[in-house]
Amino acid sequence: MKVAERVAVVTGSGSGIGKEIMNRLTAHGARGVVVDINREAADKTVAEIKARGGDAVAVTCDCTSKSDVQAMVEQALAHYGRIDILVNNVGIVRDNYLTKMPEADWDLVLNVNLKTYFLCSQAVVPKMMDRQYGRIINISSRAWLGNAGQANYSAAKGGIVSLTRTLALELGKFNITSNCIAPGVIDTPLIRSLRPDVQERLAKMQPTPRFGTPAEVAYAAHFFASDEAWYMTGQVLYVCGGKSLGIYGH
Numbered sequence: 407m408k409v410a411e412r413v414a415v416v417t418g419s420g421s422g423i424g425k426e427i428m429n430r431l432t433a434h435g436a437r438g439v440v441v442d443i444n445r446e447a448a449d450k451t452v453a454e455i456k457a458r459g460g461d462a463v464a465v466t467c468d469c470t471s472k473s474d475v476q477a478m479v480e481q482a483l484a485h486y487g488r489i490d491i492l493v494n495n496v497g498i499v500r501d502n503y504l505t506k507m508p509e510a511d512w513d514l515v516l517n518v519n520l521k522t523y524f525l526c527s528q529a530v531v532p533k534m535m536d537r538q539y540g541r542i543i544n545i546s547s548r549a550w551l552g553n554a555g556q557a558n559y560s561a562a563k564g565g566i567v568s569l570t571r572t573l574a575l576e577l578g579k580f581n582i583t584s585n586c587i588a589p590g591v592i593d594t595p596l597i598r599s600l601r602p603d604v605q606e607r608l609a610k611m612q613p614t615p616r617f618g619t620p621a622e623v624a625y626a627a628h629f630f631a632s633d634e635a636w637y638m639t640g641q642v643l644y645v646c647g648g649k650s651l652g653i654y655g656h
């Protein structure tokens with residue numbers, strides 16, 4: 407799964423899944439642009455990569471801001487000269503049942519979880535077109551199939567699947583692929599912020615009764631990011647312990 411010398415932008419790579427994707431890509435020779443709204447977290451990711459002999463640079467960016475995203479792309483190009491791989495990964499949760507969901511939480515989750523994928527893709531894709539090469543990997547969620555209490559999150563993650571498929575149709579002729587990963591419950595700070603009893607219930611809700619690891623998602627991202635994955639585009643790859651298969655247990 408060749409990614410050596412490729413330049414990879416991973417949004418939200420100061421923590422969790424994005425961080426692990428960045429760790430894996432740079433461990434296999436990619437150059438990393440660690441993008442996060444949290445500067446301290448991005449710097450930490452870069453320091454850890456460099457300590458292992460990898461190559462990465464931190465860029466502070468609120469991916470909901472078009473001007474921030476444009477500045478981020480300029481910084482990445484100034485540093486490495488090109489962008490080969492874009493992993494759209496930022497995401498938050500504001501869970502509630504429909505009748506209790508504040509409009510502000512709908513807007514926030516759609517903005518952070520879906521609009522950022524549009525803004526970052528729109529800023530990066532012209533640079534990929536210039537070089538006739540690109541790999542876009544969007545982190546959706548198994549929740550796109552529907553999750554009670556997550557109307558905002560599920561809708562955003564479904565939107566990511568549609569965006570991914572549309573970009574695949576538009577960009578294939580430029581040697582740019584667009585694929586999607588749909589993780590199940592992955593052991594990250596996002597999940598650990600939930601109530602302990604909710605965590606315990608979630609861990610039992612799939613045929614493989616445990617949380618997945620960020621490394622297991624990073625493995626799938628590495629595959630889609632690789633040179634060899636050129637003939638796969640517009641796909642959704644589940645990394646969810648079988649949770650996408652249907653109702654399990656009771």
Ligand SMILES: NC(=O)c1ccc[n+]([C@@H]2O[C@H](COP(=O)([O-])OP(=O)(O)OC[C@H]3O[C@@H](n4cnc5c(N)ncnc54)[C@H](O)[C@@H]3O)[C@@H](O)[C@H]2O)c1
Nearest residue numbers: 418420421422423443468469496497547589591592594596
């Ligand atoms: N953890 C899971 O179980 C799980 C399951 C399915 C999908 N996902 C998805 O995986 C992705 C990563 O989730 P995670 O669990 O690693 O989360 P996380 O909270 O550990 O990391 C998210 C990172 O994104 C950054 N971020 C948030 N808003 C940002 C913004 N506007 N601009 C730039 N950076 C921003 C945060 O600072 C943080 O470093 C999300 O899209 C999430 O929806 C997670």
